[in-house]
Amino acid sequence: MHLTPREQERLTLFTAAELARRRLARGSRLGSAEAIALVCDEVLEMAWDGVGIDEVVARAGELVRPDQVLPGVAAAVPRVQVEALFPHGSSLVHVDEPFGPAEPDDAGAVRVGSGEVALAPGRQRKHLEVRNGGARAIWLSSHFPLEQANQALEMDRTAAAGYRLDVPAGTSLEFPPGAARTVAVVARGGAR
DSSP: OOOOHHHHHHHHHHHHHHHHHHHHHTTOOBOHHHHHHHHHHHHHHHHHTTOOHHHHHHHHTTSSOGGGBOTTHHHHOSEEEEEEEETTEEEEEEEESTTOOOOTTSTTOOOOOSSOOOSSTTOOEEEEEEEEOSSSOEEEETTSOGGGSOTTEESOHHHHTTEEESSOTTOEEEEOTTOEEEEEEEEOOSOO
16 A cells, blocks of 8 residues: 555544544543644544534634643643645644643743843844735744745845844744835844
8 A cells, every 4th residue: 555645644643643532531631742633633534524614723622621631731732733625625724722721830831031131132233125026925934034035025135145034033024915114134143
């Protein structure tokens, strides 16, 4: 039997989801891997059966209760995303807080200290004008090298070389089609 990588991945996901179902059936709590597998497996099956994406997302958030996962899982897994095949084609299904909201002091909680923190202190900064010449919105994340950005983003690529957006890590900026904006950029650090 020859399986594509996607088919192999689907069977692995199903196996992990079955493990989760067995554990739940005997009253055990789930770790993050099997809890994620269970949600993904159910999402894929609902999509296969033609359930609408909005209903899939709503039902996916109710599949595993917070009391069915180990402490810290809700904090460790703030969202689940899986590409599902619907009758109309593939869509990315995004489920926020699939195991309930994280507790403030759950494992992995972030406790923010008082005061301000300088981001990339001592690095060179400047401003660049960026225009989206494309037909769709483009999102650019915090640490993406500007000179490698989508070619529809029109900017002085020579001036952008060695720089990234000057925004906090893990955030991004949207560039709507046809719009131009001036953005703050900061020199990248570390080995290139």
